[in-house]
Amino acid sequence: MGITIHYKGKAKSLEAIDKLIEELKEVATTLEWSYGIVDEEVKGEFYPSWGYSFGYIPKKEQMEEEGIEFFPKMVSKDCTGYFKIWETKYAEEVRRAFRKGKRPRFFIDTRKKGIWLDVQPKCETLEFTFDLKTLELADYEKYDHSPGVIYGYNGFSCKTQFAGLSAHILVCKVIKLTEKYIDFSKIDDEGEYYYSQDIEKAKKAFGESTAMIESFGSILKEIGKRLGLRVVTGDEM
Numbered sequence: 067m068g069i070t071i072h073y074k075g076k077a078k079s080l081e082a083i084d085k086l087i088e089e090l091k092e093v094a095t096t097l098e099w100s101y102g103i104v105d106e107e108v109k110g111e112f113y114p115s116w117g118y119s120f121g122y123i124p125k126k127e128q129m130e131e132e133g134i135e136f137f138p139k140m141v142s143k144d145c146t147g148y149f150k151i152w153e154t155k156y157a158e159e160v161r162r163a164f165r166k167g168k169r170p171r172f173f174i175d176t177r178k179k180g181i182w183l184d185v186q187p188k189c190e191t192l193e194f195t196f197d198l199k200t201l202e203l204a205d206y207e208k209y210d211h212s213p214g215v216i217y218g219y220n221g222f223s224c225k226t227q228f229a230g231l232s233a234h235i236l237v238c239k240v241i242k243l244t245e246k247y248i249d250f251s252k253i254d255d256e257g258e259y260y261y262s263q264d265i266e267k268a269k270k271a272f273g274e275s276t277a278m279i280e281s282f283g284s285i286l287k288e289i290g291k292r293l294g295l296r297v298v299t300g301d302e303m
Contacts, residue, residue, distance in 0.1 A: 068227030069257045069272060070190075071237055074220055075250035077201040086194060086247040087181045093240070100184040104195050105177075108206045110216045112172040116160045117151040124148055139167030154220045174216050178206055185236050189229035192237055193222050194244060203248070221252065231272050235259060 077083045087103065094101035123146055124134050134150050141147035149164065151157050156172065163170035180195030197204040206218040226234035238260045241253065253260055259268035 068225050069234065070223050070225040070227070071234075071241065071256070071260065072221065072223045072252065072254040073203070073241060073250060074222075074252040075203050075248045077196050077203075077248055080198065080201070082247040083179055083196050083198075083201070086244055087179075089243070089247075090181050090183060090194070090240070093243070094183050102182050104180045104182065104193075107176075108178050108197075108216060109175050110173070110208070110214045112174040112206075112216045112218060114154065114156045114172060115152060115219050116154070116156055116170065117149055120146055120148040120150075122146065135161070135164075137161075137164040137167075140164050174206065174218075176200075178204060183240065185240070186229040186233040189233045189237065190223075190225040192224045192240060194248070195222075226257065227272075231257075231265075231268055234268065234272070235265075 077086070091101060091103070093099075119140075120134070124132075128134065129136075129148075132150060134148055137147050137149060139147075140149070151160055156170070159172075160170045176197050176199045178195050179198055180193065182191050182193040182195070184191055193205070195204060195206075196202065197206075203221050204218060205222055206216050208216055224237055226237055234257050238255065238257075241260070255261065256271065257268045258264070258271045262268075
């Protein structure tokens, strides 16, 4: 919850990735932002975000409205066979596996390269990391408890809610700077600034989002108080 910018795309070339890294490194150095260069091998079983299953049988109206699909061979005592599949490059392979009654399996053997920037302490890290085989923005992550497994998403996001409007505008300007190196397929700015460049509209979006978060936070704190727990929300963290 909170204003976030979501972005997906593909580098225009391998050379464009190197140029993007150099330019953003120079920007970060000039503005005294923390940054880091990413250049590492990625190997393992990949669990892309392919969608979710339903623990109940959806009505026809819901299926049509939400694009829910039914796969008879996936029906078992633990699965109704109804799935919502995200439309990514893995979607058709997921469908093929489900039609056979199998869970899809993917393997990654590639290298990722890019740069991350910390624009402001309360702003999420802004990252541009690419799969060098596909040139796509790729958020591949590994965790210590499952070293052979790679978790990834098709694109990145940067939450600016708790950093404020000025940080949000900075993030927008950095992403705008990278348009000469990246063919973006999606830039979704919940702050409504990226395309409009309208500060008043962005102020309104931030105000409405902050009010909603504060209201939700108050409810959580009240529940926590009753349970003898201290709930920390938003920029209190």
